[in-house]
Amino acid sequence: MKSSHKAVATTAISRLFVLELNAGNIHVMNTDGSDRRTIVTGCHLPDGIVVDVDAGHIYWSNMGIPNLNDGSIERADFDGKNRKAIVAQGKTHTPKQIILEKRAGKLYWCDREGMRVMRSNLDGSQIETLVESGKGDADSRDQRRWCVGLAIDPKFQKIYWSQKGPDNGGLGRIFRANVEIPAGQTAANRSDIEVFVDGLPEPIDLELDLNKRILYWTDRGDPPRGNTVNRTSIDNGSHEPEILVSHLMEGIGIALDVSNDRMFVTDFAGSIYTARLDGSEERNFLYAQGNLTGIAYAEIPQEK
Template sequence: MMDHPLFEVCQRHAAATDDLRLYFLDHGGNRVLSAMSDGSDLTILVSKHCAGPDGIAIDAARGHLYWTNMGVPSRNDGFIMRCDLDGRHVTTIVPPGLTHTPKQIVIEPFGEHLYWCDREGMRVMRSKLDGSSIETLVQTGSGASDQADARNWCVGIAVDVNREHVYWTQKGAPKSNTGRILRAPLNGLRWGDSPASRRDIDTLFSALPEPVDLELDTTTMTLYWTDRGAPPFGNTLNRACLDASELHREVLRGGFREAIGLSVHPNRNVVFASDLSGSIYRVALDGQSVSTVLHDVGHLTGITAL
C-alpha cells in the first residue's frame, strides 16, 4: 500500500457493518450467488441461463439484478440476463448476437440505461433497461487483427451522469503493461466523428498491468479499479482522485489472485473485492485492513452489494 496526501480529501470514514447483501458471479460454475457481507447465508440464486457470467449490477428501485454472459468468445454469442433479487423471473435482456463478449455492466437508472463493455467486440455499449435501443458509444477496433490485440479489449466501465462522462478500461495482454483507463463524453459525438473515430477520448492512465473493473464515487470523484496483472502493481485494488491537480494512482491493497470485481461503499468505509481464486475480501477504504469474507466458492468475477 502507498499513501499520498492527495487522498486526504477523498476519504470518508464510517463504521463498516454486515447488513449489506452481496451478489456475485461464479464464472467457472456458471452461477449467480448471494451472501451476507459477513459471509453468512450463502445462496445460489441462478444456476441456469449462465454462460461465462462476468459483470453484475443492481437496479434497486425495481428489485432487479442484471448480469452479462461472455459466452464463447470465438462465437460472438454473449448475452445479458435479468432476474429478481431472489433469483426468480429470469429473462433475457440482450440476446446472443447483439453483443460479442459483454464484461462489466453498470446501471444508470434515472436515464433507464444499461452500460457495458464488450471485450472481443472492442466496444463500449449501452441500451435501455429492457434491452432496446442498443448503441455503440466507442469502437476501439475492427476485424480479426484488431480483435487479436488485447490493447483494444474494453473490459471495465463506470458512468458519471451528472458530468456526462463514461470511463472504461482497455486491459492489454498479460504481463505487457499496456493497460489503460480512458474517459469520453457520455452523450453526443463531435461533428464528423463516429464511435470508431472519436477525437474526444482522454487517456487517464496508461502502462497499467491489466486493469479490469471500475467504480466511481461521484461524491469525491474517486475512481477505484481492480488489476489482475502481475505484481507488484497487478493483483491489486487501486484508486485515484480525479479532482486532484495531478492524477496519482494509489495501490490500496495487493496480494489478490487475479482480482476482478469490486463494490465500493464509501459511507461504510469498505470495498468488497472478488478474485478468480474464489475469494471475496473486505478492504477498508484507506487500505489499512483487509479480511476474507468467503473463500474457495468458485472462480469469481463481478460483485455488487445492496
C-alpha cells in the same frame, strides 16, 4: 371513510451478489459471507452484475465463448425468479462489467472482443455503441483494444473504461470521454477520448466514489503493481495510482459501500475480500469459492 390499508414498515439488509464464472451461478449473501444462497444457475460464463434496488432486479452479462460471438445480458428478480434475456446472444460479443444509470434509464457495458463500450435501455432495446476501439478479427487479437471495466460520472457526463492490454504487459490503460458522442462523429472516430491512466499491468473493473470523486479499479497483472486494488482522483491533475490492496490472485470484481467506508473485491482464485476504502483492515472472508468475477453490493428492502 378510512382506508383499510396499513403502511408496511420496511428495513434494509446489506447483501452481496457474486458471480461464479466456472459454475455459471449467481450467489447472494450477507456482507460477511453468511446466509449464502445460489439464486441463478446455468449462466453462460457470467462476468458483470448490477442491482436495481428500486425495481427489484439484478442484471448480469454473460461473456459466452469469445470465438462464437454469443454474449448476452439477462435480468431476474432478487430471488432469481422471472429470469429473462434482454440482450440476445450475438447482439454483443463478450460483455464484461455492466453498470446502471438509473436516471437515464440505461445499462452500460464493455464488450471485450467486440472492442466496444455499449448501452441500451433497461429492457434491452435501443442498443448503441458509444466507443469502438477496433473492428474485425485482426484487431480483436490485439488485447490493447479490449474494453473490460467501466464507470460513469453523471455530474460531468463522463464515462471511464479500461482496456486491459496483453497479460502482464504494462500496456493497460483507463480512458475517459463524454458519455454522448460529439455531433457529427462516430463511435470509431470520436475526438473526445483521452487516456486517463496508462502503463498499468491489466486493469479490469472500475468503481466510482461520486462523493469524494475517486476512481477505484482492480488489476489482475503481476505484482508489484498488479494483483491490486488502486484508486486516483478524477478531478485533480495528477492521476498516479495509489495501491490500496495487494496480493490478490487475479483481482476482478469490485463494489463500494461508500456510506459504510468499505469495499468488496473478488479474485479469480475464488476469494472475497473486504477493506476500508483506504485499503486498511483488509481481510479475506471467503476463499476457494470457484472462479469469481463480478460483485455487486446493495441494500435490499425487507418487510419487518
